[in-house]
Structure formats: structure tokens, C-alpha cells
Amino acid sequence: MQPKRVLVALAGTSADPDMLRLVASIAKAAKAEVIGIHVIEVRWNLPLDAVLEPELDRGEELLASAKKVADQAGFELDTELLQARDAAAAIVDTAVERKCDLIVVAMPFRRRLGRVYVGKTVQNVYVNAPCAVLAYRQEETR
Amino acid sequence: VTDDEGTDRAPETPSLEKRVTRPGRHVGDRYVRIVRPVDSGLRGHEGRYVATEEALLPSGRFARKLERMRRFLMGRPLDVGAEGEQQVTPLTGLAVLAPSNVSSSAYATEEILRALAIAGVAALVLAPPIALALVGVLGLVVLSESRVMRTYPSGGGSYLVARAELGTLPALVAASALLVDYILTVAVSVAAGVVAVLSAFPELSIYRLPVAVGLIALVALSHIRGVREAGALFAFPTYAYLGGMLALLAVGVVRVVLGDFPLAPPSPPLAPATDALLVLVVVRAFAGGAAALTGSEAVANVVPSFRPPQTRNAILTLLLMTSWLAAIFLGLTYLATVLGIVPDPAEIESVNSMVARAIFGAGPAHIALQFVTAIFLLVAANTGFAGFPRLAAVLANDRFMPRHFADRGARLSHSFGIFALAVVAAVVLVMFDASVTALVPLYTVAVFLAFFLSQSGMLRRSTRDREGRWWTWALFHGTGAAIFGGLVVAIVITRISQAWVALVLIPLLVLMLYSIHRHYRSVEDALVLPGDMRVPRVRPPVVVVPVARIDRAALQALAFARSISDTVKAVHVSTTRESGDEFRRRWQRTAPDIALDLVESPYRSLVPPLLRYIDALDKSDDRPITVVLSEFVPRHWWEWLLHSQTAFRLKAALLFRPNTIVIDVPYHHRDTADLSDRPGDTQS
Numbered sequence: 001m002q003p004k005r006v007l008v009a010l011a012g013t014s015a016d017p018d019m020l021r022l023v024a025s026i027a028k029a030a031k032a033e034v035i036g037i038h039v040i041e042v043r044w045n046l047p048l049d050a051v052l053e054p055e056l057d058r059g060e061e062l063l064a065s066a067k068k069v070a071d072q073a074g075f076e077l078d079t080e081l082l083q084a085r086d087a088a089a090a091i092v093d094t095a096v097e098r099k100c101d102l103i104v105v106a107m108p109f110r111r112r113l114g115r116v117y118v119g120k121t122v123q124n125v126y127v128n129a130p131c132a133v134l135a136y137r138q139e140e141t142r
Numbered sequence: 143v144t145d146d147e148g149t150d151r152a153p154e155t156p157s158l159e160k161r162v163t164r165p166g167r168h169v170g171d172r173y174v175r176i177v178r179p180v181d182s183g184l185r186g187h188e189g190r191y192v193a194t195e196e197a198l199l200p201s202g203r204f205a206r207k208l209e210r211m212r213r214f215l216m217g218r219p220l221d222v223g224a225e226g227e228q229q230v231t232p233l234t235g236l237a238v239l240a241p242s243n244v245s246s247s248a249y250a251t252e253e254i255l256r257a258l259a260i261a262g263v264a265a266l267v268l269a270p271p272i273a274l275a276l277v278g279v280l281g282l283v284v285l286s287e288s289r290v291m292r293t294y295p296s297g298g299g300s301y302l303v304a305r306a307e308l309g310t311l312p313a314l315v316a317a318s319a320l321l322v323d324y325i326l327t328v329a330v331s332v333a334a335g336v337v338a339v340l341s342a343f344p345e346l347s348i349y350r351l352p353v354a355v356g357l358i359a360l361v362a363l364s365h366i367r368g369v370r371e372a373g374a375l376f377a378f379p380t381y382a383y384l385g386g387m388l389a390l391l392a393v394g395v396v397r398v399v400l401g402d403f404p405l406a407p408p409s410p411p412l413a414p415a416t417d418a419l420l421v422l423v424v425v426r427a428f429a430g431g432a433a434a435l436t437g438s439e440a441v442a443n444v445v446p447s448f449r450p451p452q453t454r455n456a457i458l459t460l461l462l463m464t465s466w467l468a469a470i471f472l473g474l475t476y477l478a479t480v481l482g483i484v485p486d487p488a489e490i491e492s493v494n495s496m497v498a499r500a501i502f503g504a505g506p507a508h509i510a511l512q513f514v515t516a517i518f519l520l521v522a523a524n525t526g527f528a529g530f531p532r533l534a535a536v537l538a539n540d541r542f543m544p545r546h547f548a549d550r551g552a553r554l555s556h557s558f559g560i561f562a563l564a565v566v567a568a569v570v571l572v573m574f575d576a577s578v579t580a581l582v583p584l585y586t587v588a589v590f591l592a593f594f595l596s597q598s599g600m601l602r603r604s605t606r607d608r609e610g611r612w613w614t615w616a617l618f619h620g621t622g623a624a625i626f627g628g629l630v631v632a633i634v635i636t637r638i639s640q641a642w643v644a645l646v647l648i649p650l651l652v653l654m655l656y657s658i659h660r661h662y663r664s665v666e667d668a669l670v671l672p673g674d675m676r677v678p679r680v681r682p683p684v685v686v687v688p689v690a691r692i693d694r695a696a697l698q699a700l701a702f703a704r705s706i707s708d709t710v711k712a713v714h715v716s717t718t719r720e721s722g723d724e725f726r727r728r729w730q731r732t733a734p735d736i737a738l739d740l741v742e743s744p745y746r747s748l749v750p751p752l753l754r755y756i757d758a759l760d761k762s763d764d765r766p767i768t769v770v771l772s773e774f775v776p777r778h779w780w781e782w783l784l785h786s787q788t789a790f791r792l793k794a795a796l797l798f799r800p801n802t803i804v805i806d807v808p809y810h811h812r813d814t815a816d817l818s819d820r821p822g823d824t825q826s
Contacts, residue, residue, distance in 0.1 A: 039173075049161050049174045051187055056176070060185050064196065084173035093166045093173060 001132065002030040003102035007095045008077075009087075009125070010038045012062040015106035015138040017069050022136060023104055024073035032102075036066050037080045037094055039087040048083060056081070088124030096130060107135040159187055195219055198552075217367045219552035227370070228554050229449040232459040234373035237380045239444070240463040241518060242327050242525030243437030244383070247470040248515055250276075251478055252493040253430030256485045261423040266479060268424060273475035276431050277468045279625055283438050283593065284464050286622050288457045289615070290442050290596055293603070295453045297532050299442030300596035305540075307599035307606075311652070316595040317537055318651035319588040320439065322644065324530035326585035327437070328523040328567035332357050333574070335520030355568045357520060362564035365527040368553045369447050372528075376521040383518035384466055386511045391473035394501040398480055422636075429586075429632040434471050436589045437522070438464060440529040442596075447532070477501070526567070531559030541662035542655040587644040590629045597622035682707040683768040683803065686759065688752055689714050690788060692725075692732050695809035699772030700733060702807050707768070712738045713755055717746050749791050753799075760801065768803040769796060777811045 008023050010016050020036075027034045040055045042048055063079040070077035084090035095103050105125055109118045118135075126133055160177040183197025198219060200209055213219075220227065230238070254272050258265040287299075294302040300320060305313035336354045346353075364372040441460040448455040474497060477483075483496045495512055502508045531547070535556045538548035551557030601619035604612045634641050685703040689696045689712050703710045712733070716722035722740040729738050743751045760767050773789040776782060789806065796804045 048172060049163065053187065056187055057185070064185075064194070081176040082173050083176060086171075089166055089168070089171050090173040093164070093171065096167060097164070 001102070003027075003032045003100075003132070004030070005033045005035065005098060005100045006102045006104060007091070007098065007100040008034060008036045008066075009091045009103065009105045009121075010036050010062055010066050011087075011106060011108075011121075012038070012058065013106050013108045015108045015136055016062070016066060018138065019104060019106045019136040020066060020069045020077075021073050024070070024075050026102075027075050034070070034075060034077050035080060035094075035098055035100065036063065036070075036077045037082055037091065038063055039082045039084050039090045041087050042083050042085060044085065048085065050083075052083075086124070088121045088128065091121070091125050092128045092130070100131060102132045102134060103129050104134045104136065107137045109137065109139060111139075157189075158182075158184065158191060195221075215363060217371070217553050220368075220554050222550075222554075224554065228368045228447075229452075230370050230373055230447055231449055232455050232462065234370060234377070235441075235444075235448060235455070235459045236463055237373040237377035238369055238524045238528045239437075239440050239459060240466065240525075241376070241380055241437075241522040242331065242440065243463050244380075244467050244470065245331065245519050245522040246434045246436055247387070247467055247474060248494055248519060249492070250431050250434035250471055251475045252485055253433055254427045254475065255478060255483070255493055257423055257427035257430045259485055259487075260426075261420050263484065265420065265423065266482075266484065268427070269475050269479050270472075272424065272427050272431055273472055275428065276434055277472060279432070280435055280438070280464055280468055282618070282622050282625070283435055284460055286597060286600060286619060287438060287442050287460060289600060291445050291453050291456050291460075293600075294442075295445050297443050297445045297447075297536060299439060299533070300592040300599075301533060301536065303596040303599035303603075307602045308595065310656075312595050312599075314542065314652045314655050315648060316592045317533065317542065317655060318648045319591040319595075319644075320443070320533055321530065321651060322647055323436070323439070323585045323588040323592065324526040324533070325563065325566050325570065326588070328358060328361075328526035328530075328563060329570040329574075330585065331519055331522035331526075332361075332567070333571060335516055335518075335522070351572065354571050358523065358564050358568050358571070361521070361523045361527055362560050365524075365531070365560045366551060366553060366555055366557045368555055369444075369528060372524060376524055379514065379517040379521050382514045386514045387470045387474075390498055390501055390511060391470065391477070394477045394497070395473070397501065398477070425632050426636045429629055429636055432590070432629055432633075433586050434467060435593075436586055437525055439589055439592055440525045443529045443536075444532050447528070523567075527560055527563060530563045531556035534559040534562070537655065540659075541666075542659045544658065585644075587630060587633050587641050588648065590626045590633070591644075591648070594623055594626035594630060597626055681765055682709065683766045684759065684763050685710045685768045685770055686756060687712045687736075687770045687772070688792065689738075689772075692728055695772040695774050695807075697732070698809055699770050699807040700736060702805070703768075703770040704736070709765075710736050711759070712736050713741060713752065714738065715741045715743050715748050715751055717743060748788060749795055752792065753795055756796075756799075756802070766801055766803060768805060770805045770807060773806050773808050775808045775810045 003026065006023060006027055008020065023034060026032065038059045040052060040059055042050060042052065046052075059081045063081060067077050067079060080094070082090050082094065091103065091105070094100075103125060105122050107118050107122050109116045111117075122135055126135070162175045162177065164173055164175055166172055183194050183199070184191040185194055186192050195218070198209075200206055251269070251273070254269050255266060258268055258272075290299060290303055294306070296302070300316040301313055304316040332354050336350055336357065361372070361376075364375045438460060441456050441463075445452050445456045448459070474494060477497050477500075478493055481497060481500050483493055483500070485493050486496075494515065495508070498508045498511045502511070534543050534547040537543040538545055546558040547556065547562070549556070549558055597619050601616055601623055604616040604619060634645070683706070685707045687696075687699055687703045687710065689700070700710070700712065712729070714722070714725050714729075716725060719742060722742055726738060726740060739755070741751050741755050756767060756769065769792070771789040771792060774785060776785065793804055793806065796802055
């Protein structure tokens with residue numbers, strides 16, 4: 001598969017830098033455009049466009065770090081910050097709107113009682129994405 | 143900005159943040175896209191933004207490479223929160239501040255012996271008592287400077303004391319004296335160090351001046367990176383000198399105690415001993431040896447550079463460095479007297495070298511100690527670079543020096559002050575061909591003058607406040623003032639041939655500082671707002687657009703002029719009536735709605751007739767005149783040479799014209815501005 005436009009969902013986990021390096025190897029080989037997004041989930045008791053200062057600051061910080069990693073890895077990363085009720089829906093909607101043919105998500109997981117929990121965002125992206133989804137699996141550091 | 147239906151609404155004022163609500167794929171799904179200035183290097187929201195490190199990066203490839211090189215040399219920029227990172231511990235502070243003070247041990251003994259030798263060999267036995275008396279004065283300096291640091295912990299030393307207690311003029315004298323001291327500390331120590339190091343390689347002595355200037359640049363660069371980096375870089379020579387001298391003293395004292403008395407090196411014969419003028423000789427020896435006290439004034443100026451508790455750490459640093467100095471100075475004087483060392487009248491070998499040769503023998507240990515001493519003399523310039531920028535910043539904050547001296551550079555150091563000091567010291571070196579040792583008395587006069595003023599200030603404070611055991615402090619500071627005042631007089635009398643420079647330079651500097659202050663005061667008077675004044679409303683100006691030819695650049699300037707006022711006048715300067723008529727015909731086709739005045743200039747001059755025209759227009763209308771200039775900006779810098787720069791000349795001529803606003807409308811080579819009239823454009 002040679003993707004032309006890749007959407008990377010950045011959640012600010014420890015897996016992000018490694019995931020971006022993996023994306024670099026794919027994007028450089030395919031000469032694909034890469035879009036990095038971070039979605040701030042807004043609680044239902046707040047308006048959707050509420051100004052959430054700490055979350056905005058964190059989002060900007062992690063997008064700036066992602067750009068630095070991308071610079072070092074040698075590809076251009078177009079970044080975008082979103083606010084939504086549900087992160088997975090916003091990721092899928094952005095992928096549709098930007099005509100992406102690959103979504104890359106980090107899948108940091110935890111083991112609890114012998115079972116692996118990956119979180120609802122990754123599962124919902126898997127279920128609803130209209131394109132290929134690549135999940136980068138990495139155990140979450142505590 | 144969009145409403146709930148996703149319809150775009152025009153924002154009232156431009157904003158860096160754009161929020162666009164987008165519908166999702168499913169019914170009721172929506173998300174907000176926040177278009178923020180992530181790539182601009184600005185972060186923030188709601189009209190409040192912070193410029194990050196990324197914002198400092200230039201956009202061009204060549205400029206980015208230059209910036210990377212600058213960061214490699216000077217270090218990455220530090221934000222204001224990193225102030226603590228640049229503060230130093232007493233151990234690092236010693237490496238920066240001690241060299242100037244401790245290095246005086248390399249020549250203070252020699253100064254005493256050289257003065258005493260005038261009265262004959264027998265007078266040399268007076269050296270240890272004189273050294274002991276000087277160490278007593280050093281103790282007085284430590285105590286009084288500690289009190290100054292406790293009372294004025296914001297740095298500034300003698301200047302601040304004199305300003306608070308004695309008034310502006312004595313404060314400026316103290317400041318000028320200290321500025322002279324720091325400049326000469328750099329110049330003299332670098333010159334002396336380079337001479338000492340290059341004496342081992344005589345064939346390289348022709349490069350003395352470039353090496354000295356290069357060294358000043360190196361020390362300046364290290365200080366621009368920060369005091370902490372400078373301390374780390376110069377810690378080795380400082381501690382190597384300390385170790386070497388302590389080893390010399392230990393071995394020397396042990397050999398003297400064990401009776402293993404080394405033979406004194408042969409010395410040239412001296413003039414026969416005489417009792418005449420013995421008192422004057424002792425005074426001269428005391429004044430010469432007092433060079434050992436120089437350098438201790440710097441600590442009080444840089445208290446804010448220390449880690450908290452700042453005053454305690456600064457006092458500890460002062461105490462440690464003066465203890466080293468006292469130990470080395472006393473030890474060397476004692477050994478020199480016991481060994482019967484007589485200073486070399488030809489000044490080929492220093493007294494320290496003679497002592498080291500006598501104790502260690504003429505071997506590798508002697509050579510190594512000489513080399514370490516030479517390097518240590520070189521790094522004494524550090525003290526000047528630590529003190530000058532801080533003092534200049536304090537003076538700039540008080541509006542006695544240009545404001546740039548108070549600005550912090552990318553590394554939080556006062557880089558303008560460091561740069562200025564490096565340039566002035568290099569100029570002094572070039573003027574004196576890197577041989578400025580003759581100027582030593584000049585800066586000792588400056589230091590003692592500063593000490594005298596600070597002691598007088600503290601005396602005044604003690605007698606005015608009368609707190610606790612005030613009379614003890616009054617006596618103490620009174621003694622200090624008398625000693626340092628006496629030393630200034632003694633040096634001026636005994637070394638007038640060299641000290642006259644200080645007597646001329648310090649008043650000149652005082653005059654300069656005072657003139658700068660007067661300028662800032664007048665500017666402040668002119669700019670300060672009376673009460674709670676609001677932004678005044680003014681009538682639209684009369685806009686004058688000089689047009690050389692009808693082209694895209696001119697049309698862009700005219701379009702802009704029409705957007706700011708209804709009263710727009712274009713003016714064209716022609717050399718003949720025919721060319722003027724031809725211009726008017728073309729004008730009627732392109733801008734018939736804008737009034738045009740033609741000025742005929744048969745002498746082909748452009749700027750003076752335009753200025754006269756603007757003067758005449760100004761007299762005929764009481765509204766402010768705004769001159770809108772169209773300026774063509776070529777693609778490359780060298781293409782500027784191919785254009786006449788009329789707009790630039792006009793700007794320069796109008797800069798100082800009162801009641802005139804000049805607006806430059808640049809037309810870039812790549813501009814593809816749409817100049818066609820749009821519906822709603824104002825028509826005059």
C-alpha cells in the first residue's frame with residue numbers, strides 16, 4: 001500500500017515519538033503528506049467551543065514537540081488542533097474531510113488482571129474509519 | 143469565526159486564532175477546528191500570546207544556518223524563568239571574580255620591594271611589616287564591603303552607596319572610577335598575560351596584539367554565554383594558580399624552617415643605601431603594594447549573580463578570595479625577604495619567578511608555575527567582564543547610561559555591556575600596542591577613589607541613622623575613608639606622571655554620564671502622560687503622495703493614501719514644462735479623481751523642491767501633513783544599487799521635520815496586488 005495522505009492522531013502518550021518515526025519511514029517511502037492532529041475532548045456540561053486553557057496549552061505543546069520529532073525524522077508534519085465531544089469521531093471525520101487513506105494511532109495499553117485494555121478511541125477509530133488504520137502498539141510507561 | 147450553522151462571519155479585528163465548527167458524518171456530530179499559530183512560534187489564546195524559542199528562528203535557509211552557528215557559539219536562548227540557571231555558587235563565582243584580586247599577588251610584593259630598593263638593600267626588611275599593614279587594610283575592605291553588600295544587595299557597590307548617602311555627583315565619580323577600573327582590568331591583565339605567555343615563544347611576539355584582541359573576544363563570548371559558563375571555562379587556571387602558589391609557599395616555608403636555605407639568585411648591584419626620604423619611600427611602597435587590594439570591589443557589584451542566599455554567598459566569595467590573596471601575598475613577601483631577593487631593575491624577571499626559582503630550582507616546576515601565573519593573569523580580565531556589565535546595567539536603569547546596557551541578551555547576560563567593554567578594552571590595547579602595564583597606577587587610583595566614596599557614604603549613613611553601636615561603625619568607616627583618601631593622594635603625588643590620566647578621564651566620564659541623564663530626563667518630560675490622558679481624536683490628515691512616474695508602485699501608494707484620508711494630493715516634479723504637461727495628460731487617464739500638483743525643477747533637483755512644496759502646503763493648512771511614499775523593493779539586496787533610492791532620501795530628509803508623518807508603502811518585486819477599484823471604495 002502506498003498512502004498519499006496520512007493522518008496521525010497524537011494523544012501525547014509516550015508512544016508518540018516512536019509512532020512518528022514509524023510514520024516517517026512510511027511517508028518518506030510513499031512521498032505522502034502527513035497531518036498530525038490532537039483532539040481535546042470537551043465534556044458535555046461545557047459548550048463545544050469552550051476555551052480550555054490547560055488542554056489548549058498541552059495540545060500546542062505536544063504538537064510543537066511532534067513537529068520537532070518530524071523535523072528530526074526528515075518529513076513535514078502539518079498539525080491541527082481540534083475540540084470534540086468524542087476524539088474518535090473527530091479523527092475519523094478529519095480523515096474523511098482531508099481525504100486521508102491511512103490513519104495511524106498510538107495504542108498504548110495497560111494490563112489489568114491478565115487482560116489488555118486499549119481504550120475506546122482506538123476501538124472506535126478501528127470500527128468507523130473509512131480507510132486503513134495502523135495501530136502502533138506500545139505498553140504504556142507508568 | 144462561524145456560527146452554529148457553519149456560516150462564516152467576518153471578524154471585527156484580525157485574530158491569530160480561528161475556530162471553525164464543522165459538521166461530522168453522523169447527525170448531531172460536530173467538532174471545532176482550532177486554527178492556531180502553532181507554526182508561527184506564538185502560543186496562547188484570547189488575545190494573549192507568548193513568543194516561544196521557535197519564534198526567534200529566522201525563516202531563510204542562510205539566516206537559519208547563521209542562527210545555528212550563533213547558538214553553537216553563544217548557547218541556546220534562555221527564557222526569563224531560567225534566571226536561576228545562570229546564578230553561580232561561591233565556588234564558580236571565585237573562578238570569575240577572584241582572578242583580578244588574587245592575581246595582584248603576582249606583582250604586589252614586587253611593587254613594595256621595588257619602592258623600598260630606592261632607599262637601599264637595608265630598607266627591604268620593611269617589606270613584611272608593610273605587607274602585614276596592607277593585609278590589615280584588606281581586612282577592613284572585606285568588613286566594609288560585606289556591610290555594603292548587606293545594606294545594598296541589589297548590586298552597584300560603591301556607586302549605590304554614594305548615590306544613596308552622598309548624592310548624584312559623588313555617585314557618578316564612583317561609577318566613573320569603577321568603569322575605568324573594569325576597562326583597564328581587562329586591557330592591562332590581557333596585555334600582561336599575553337606578554338608573559340609569549341615570552342616563552344619570542345618568535346610569536348609579533349602576534350601580541352591580535353592574540354590579545356582574540357583573547358578579549360574569547361572572554362567576552364564566554365560571558366555572553368553566561369557567568370556560569372565563564373566560571374566553568376576559567377576555573378582551571380584559577381585553581382591551578384592557587385594550587386601552584388600554595389605548593390610554593392608550603393615547600394618554601396618547610397625549607398626555611400628546616401634550615402635548608404636555598405641560595406638567593408644573583409641580583410644586579412643596587413645604589414648605595416641612604417636614609418634620605420625614607421618616609422616617602424615607605425609611603426610609595428605602601429601605595430604600590432596596595433595594588434593587592436584591587437579586584438575586591440567587583441563582588442559588591444555582582445551580588446544578584448549569586449544563588450540564594452545571595453548576600454551570604456557573595457560575602458563568602460569575598461572572604462575566600464581575600465584569604466587566598468592574603469596568604470599568597472604574605473607568604474611571598476616573607477619568602478622574598480628571607481631569601482634576600484632584590485627586584486631586577488631591568489624588569490626581565492619578576493620577584494615571584496625569583497622566589498619560585500630559589501625554592502623549586504630552575505626546573506620544570508618553576509617553568510610550570512610561571513606558565514600557570516601567566517595564564518592566570520590572562521583570565522583576570524574575567525572580573526572586568528563580570529563587574530562592568532552589571533554596573534552599566536544599574537547605571538542604565540538610573541538613566542545615566544544608554545538603555546541598551548540594561549537589556550538582557552539571549553542568555554540573560556547584559557550582552558551589550560559585555561560587547562561594549564570588549565570593544566573599548568580592545569581599542570585601549572590597540573592604542574597602547576598591547577603594552578599597557580604603565581597604566582596600572584591609573585586603575586589603582588580609580589579603585590581607591592571608589593572605596594573612598596563608599597567608605598564616606600557608609601560613614602555618613604552610620605552617623606545619620608545612629609542605630610545600635612553606630613559609633614563603632616562610624617570609627618571603622620572613618621578610618622577606611624581616611625586610608626583610601628590618603629592612598630589616592632599618595633598615588634597621585636608619587637605617580638603623577640601616570641595617574642594624571644585618571645584625573646582627566648574620570649571627570650570626562652562624569653560629564654558624559656550626567657549629559658546622558660539630562661537627555662533622558664528631557665525625553666521623559668516630553669513623553670510622560672499628564673494624569674489619565676486618553677487617546678486623542680484627530681482630524682484626517684492632508685496626504686501628499688510624491689509620484690515620480692505612473693506605475694504599479696505609485697498606484698498602490700495612492701490607493702493606500704485614499705484609504706486614510708479624503709484629502710489626497712499627488713505631486714510630481716518635472717524638469718520641463720513639456721514633460722509636466724505630458725505627465726498631467728497621463729494622470730487624467732489613470733487617476734482623474736486625485737488632485738495633482740506639478741512642480742517644475744529646471745535645475746533637475748528633486749528632494750529640495752519637494753520639501754519646499756510640503757513646507758508651503760503645511761503653512762496653508764493646519765491639519766498634520768502625511769507623506770505617503772511608494773518604494774520599490776527589489777528581490778535581492780544587491781539590486782538596491784540599481785535604483786535611485788529617492789524614497790529613502792526623502793524619508794531621511796523628512797525624518798526630523800515636525801508635524802509630519804511619513805508612511806512608506808513598499809512595492810515588492812513579487813507583489814501582484816489587485817489595484818482595480820472595488821465596489822464600496824471611497825471616491826473623492
